[in-house]
Amino acid sequence: MLYITLDTETDFDGWRKAARSLVLHHIQPTDITWTVQGGEAELFAPPAPSPILEVNDGTFNVSGKFVDLAQSAILHRDPQRFAILYRLLWRLKDNHDLIEVATDPDVAQVIAMARAVHRDEHKMHAFVRFREIGRERQAHYVAWFEPEHHIVELAAPFFARRFADMPWSILTPDLCAHWDGHALSFTPGVSKSEAPAEDRLEETWRRYYASIFNPARLKVKAMQAEMPKKYWRNLPEASIIKPLIEDAERMTGAMLAYAATDPHKPQKRPEVPMTRKLAADDLDALREEAAHCRACPIYKDATQTVFGEGPKDATIMLVGEQPGDKEDLAGHPFVGPAGQMLDRALAEAGVDRKKVYVTNAVKHFKFVPRGKIRLHQKPATPEIKACRQWYERELAVVQPDLVVAMGATAAQSVFGKITPIGKTRGRLIDLPDGRKALVTVHPSYLLRLPDPEAKALEYQRFVEDLKIAADLQKKAARAA
């Protein structure tokens, strides 16, 4: 039997050095007893610990995952941990992949130990409660904590990063950590009586704790699963948990029994009536009215009505299909990728963008959610019909010479019937009211084309179509 004595309970480097040497000397796990200096197990050890066998050559690899796990598991309070880790290391040297086998008893146990250590570390971060000694600027903050495992060194840097500007000490039975505003230091463990017994803010904290708790939702088990009773001893709020639980039933009963009160008269938000008389040329009033439109179900899932925009005296009115994701969020037409493409094409065609009124055939965004994105959906005919009123009223106000319908939905709205783009595209068509119409594709159709060559070609055709509008705009400008 070999007796290996480590310097401290958390001496990972010592364990690692010894373990490495032992493996290289083919020492079986069952032939080793691990102890810690000053620890109980030493009683059974021979007076002088076995010298660590010197190794000069030979090396072997283990996965980094094992090293990570071992570094955590070694902080566990189980006295068997050094032996268990060695046994696993012994098996790993010939079977690297074993560390991935979560069903292996040794692997499972080491994982469980590492998890217990990290949970305890996390609980220490959460449940340390500082008490102030001295006041304000010269104050020193001292906490008493009883960790389950050897985690003080592991957990201390967190407090140093968080409370960098105040001197603090965390006292525990194993080890104490101190921060002076510059560096961490550690001293041996002390007893609870060394720590301050109270803090001037604890009563305030308890009042907060009592007030934030909803007695109608009592779930004591859920609380204890996350805040096990073993930590309660040092939590200032724990003293009122029992009375709060006992009182919860009475308080809820009182709330339920209390006669309900009649609501005050609600000050109802003014709805804009659909029939309100508007000045014929009042685009803003029209926009405001459309913001409350419920004429078809699309509005329900959309953010807002995206109404047309542009000068009231525009000679050209561009009609798109429906707002997209970005337009829906921003509340403005053609601000997304399709809008950018449209702007570019308009500029190339020579259309003065500032003098164009831009709108959509359907004013709300229709989509289906797919995880974190919204898939655009084509509006149905009844929806296009329902929304046509807004297009008609915009038309009546703006009175453009030319309406450019981009895409099938727009064409359907402009002509009042399903109108295939292919046949009508790229030429001026007379509308019954004396205006001209021009049909072309929707810029988002261009965005969707996968083949770059076809895309470039189609884009050119789109610009050509828009040039017809540009000519008309120039003519109108000359006439004016």
Add this chain to the structure above:
Amino acid sequence: MDVQRKLEILADAAKYDASCASSGTEKRDSSDGKGMGSTAPGMGICHSYAPDGRCISLLKVLLTNACNYDCLYCVNRASSNVPRARFTIDEVVKLTLDFYRRNYIEGLFLSSGIIHSPDYTMEQVVGVARKLREEHHFRGYIHLKTIPEADDALIAEAGRYADRLSINIEMPEETSLQQFAPEKDVRAIRRTMGRLRLKLDEAEDSRSAKTKARPQRFAPAGQSTQMIVGADSASDHTILHTSSNLYGSYKLRRVYYSAFSPIPDASRALPLVQPPLLREHRLYQADWLMRFYGFDVAEIVDDSAMLPLDIDPKLAWALRNRDRFPLDINRASREELLRVPGFGTKTVERIIATRRTTTIRVADLARLHVPQKKALPFIVLSDHRPAPHRLDAAGLIERFKPKATQLGFGF
């Protein structure tokens, strides 16, 4: 009124808001020696738990519980007879710092009743965050409630200081909001969510852009919302549909479901009963299935439009889709494994890593932390194959039903 009494009133007024996590923000600390506080990108820290089982990680208070509005479900509504209080900006700042120094909290969750105007209220809320960040160099977590229709500049400033912004949708359907909160405008709430998402997207783009310009900061922990469950008659299907729409439209980090619980001085229009905690729990489970397991609303809730209360939604889905089982877990794809009752995402990763080296047997399930009773009827292992008639048996569901107990307590 002293600060302690104000704290009691204003924490009491804030306790019906479920959205209180402190997770998912950027990494910060105070090791430069200036100011105090830190945050980590992963999980936030719950510093305490209340007997209602909920985590206390933040100082959650209202700036004032006075409110111009009269939303029936709300304890702070104009017509309620609760005592009123108002914190000054300095009082909240001091309480936050004092509590933080003692390690009671991770930061602040500040909300407010709407007084004077949305802009005035938002300005006050932002004022607290500004003081904490600019004057005290506080690096802890800050969650601010956004006031709908507040000015864009104030929202932008809020996003500079806060880790998370939220705005509560409150009711799953527009019609119920009209009924219970006639002065609130669901469109304004959604518009604000839309504006927040545009700003969040911009900040994200500026972070990923390879320019020298300092990335724009806007609420690194994103936005969240809360929906009250059980005050109106909306079905679970409606609720989950609304959530999935909110996740997709506004990239919310979380939708919180808050079982409507009796409030002091409640209105007659509301159900004065125990909060439907079990229903709330099932909704959270269903929400997880949507966010992490690739389920669609239509798959989770069937025609009955309500989630079963006696079994969890994933088990309910599996029982409705028995033709997809039993599944050989030594062969199945990740997507398939994620749909096995009792398998969490971590379990699935462990299974995939383990089966590369060895085949998985019944005895291994415990070490993989799989609840055997729940999973066994649905899986094939090298030494286990459920008898076909067992999966078909109409009585299978009975195996899973818990003994007749209810969550919470009865009267």
